[in-house]
Amino acid sequence: MPHSALDAPISPLRQRLIDDMTLRRFSQETQCIYLRDVGRLATFLGRPPDTATADDLRRFQVWQQDDGVPVPTMNSIVSALRFFFTHTVDRPDLARKLVRLAHPRKLPVVLSRDEVARLLNATTCLKHQAALSVAYGAGLRVAEVATLKVTDIDSERMLIQVERGKGGRYHNAMLSADLLTLLRQWWIAGRRQGVMHRDGWLFPGQHPMKPISTRQLHRIVVEAAQAADIAKRVGPHTLRHSFATHLLEDGVDIRVIQVLLGHAKLDNTALYAKIATRTVRAVTSPLDRLGLFKPGEISPDG
Structure with missing residues (x-):
C-alpha cells in the first residue's frame, strides 16, 4: 500500500506520534491510518492538533456527522485521536471527550468447507496456495501472513509464532500436520527458485x-474465488472468519478459539457463534422435545 502519510515532511509533533506508535509495535499500515486521522483534525482546525480544546473536538465530531462520514470511519478516527491525546501530548482529559458511536456490526462472510477447498485448489502456484492455506489453516490476519518469516514456523512444537499481531501483540497460532507438509513443499520449491x-x-x-x-494477497484470494466460481464477496480475512467458524462448529471451546485468533477480548470471538450454522442445526428445539407433532399425523385440512 502507498505510504505517503509516512513520507510527508516530519514535524517534531508528528515524529513524536510516530515514535509512540513504533514503540508499541504498531504496523506501518496502522501508523499510516493514525497519521491520516490526526491530520484530519489538524485540517479541520487549521492549526496543530495539540492545540485542540474540548469544544474543538465536539465541533469536529459534529461536523463529521453532518458531513456524512460513516460511523466505522468516525470510530476509527476516535481511536487515533485517543491515542494521540493520551500518549503523544499527555492530555487524557481530551481523549475522554471523544465519543465512539454505536454501530451494528455486520456478520462476516464465511465460506463452507467445500468452498474453501475449491478456493485453495484454484490458486495458480504453490506459493499462493501455501499463503492462503496459512490464512485458513492457522486463522491468521492478512498482515500476519504477509510478514511471516521462515523461522516463525516451529515444527517441533507445531506452532506458528506470530510476532506482530494486531496492536503489536505476540501469540502462537496452530500448525497442523497437513499445513506443515505444504509449507515444506513450498520451502523446497522456493529454494529451487x-x-x-x-x-x-x-x-x-x-x-x-x-x-x-x-x-x-487480497488479489490472489479474489482471483482464486472467481476461478472457483464462488459468488460470495471474499478477501483474505474471509479465510480467518471461516477458520474460526469451522472450529466452533466442530465443538472447539470458544476460549480456545480466542487464543488461536489472538483476540484480546472474548466479545470479538463470540461473533462467530452467530454464524456457526452447523452448531445451530445441532441444537434440538424444545418444541421437538414435546413430541406433539409427528410426521404424517397432521390433518391435511389443517
Missing part, C-alpha cells in the same frame, strides 16, 4: 528481500 532463505520471508514478494504485500 532461489527466493527462499533460512532467515528470510516465508512468502517473499516480487523482490525476495521484501515480503509479499497485503494487496497482492
Whole structure:
C-alpha cells in the first residue's frame, strides 16, 4: 500500500506520534491510518492538533456527522485521536471527550468447507496456495501472513509464532500436520527458485528481500474465488472468519478459539457463534422435545 502519510515532511509533533506508535509495535499500515486521522483534525482546525480544546473536538465530531462520514470511519478516527491525546501530548482529559458511536456490526462472510477447498485448489502456484492455506489453516490476519518469516514456523512444537499481531501483540497460532507438509513443499520449491532463505520471508514478494504485500494477497484470494466460481464477496480475512467458524462448529471451546485468533477480548470471538450454522442445526428445539407433532399425523385440512 502507498505510504505517503509516512513520507510527508516530519514535524517534531508528528515524529513524536510516530515514535509512540513504533514503540508499541504498531504496523506501518496502522501508523499510516493514525497519521491520516490526526491530520484530519489538524485540517479541520487549521492549526496543530495539540492545540485542540474540548469544544474543538465536539465541533469536529459534529461536523463529521453532518458531513456524512460513516460511523466505522468516525470510530476509527476516535481511536487515533485517543491515542494521540493520551500518549503523544499527555492530555487524557481530551481523549475522554471523544465519543465512539454505536454501530451494528455486520456478520462476516464465511465460506463452507467445500468452498474453501475449491478456493485453495484454484490458486495458480504453490506459493499462493501455501499463503492462503496459512490464512485458513492457522486463522491468521492478512498482515500476519504477509510478514511471516521462515523461522516463525516451529515444527517441533507445531506452532506458528506470530510476532506482530494486531496492536503489536505476540501469540502462537496452530500448525497442523497437513499445513506443515505444504509449507515444506513450498520451502523446497522456493529454494529451487532461489527466493527462499533460512532467515528470510516465508512468502517473499516480487523482490525476495521484501515480503509479499497485503494487496497482492487480497488479489490472489479474489482471483482464486472467481476461478472457483464462488459468488460470495471474499478477501483474505474471509479465510480467518471461516477458520474460526469451522472450529466452533466442530465443538472447539470458544476460549480456545480466542487464543488461536489472538483476540484480546472474548466479545470479538463470540461473533462467530452467530454464524456457526452447523452448531445451530445441532441444537434440538424444545418444541421437538414435546413430541406433539409427528410426521404424517397432521390433518391435511389443517
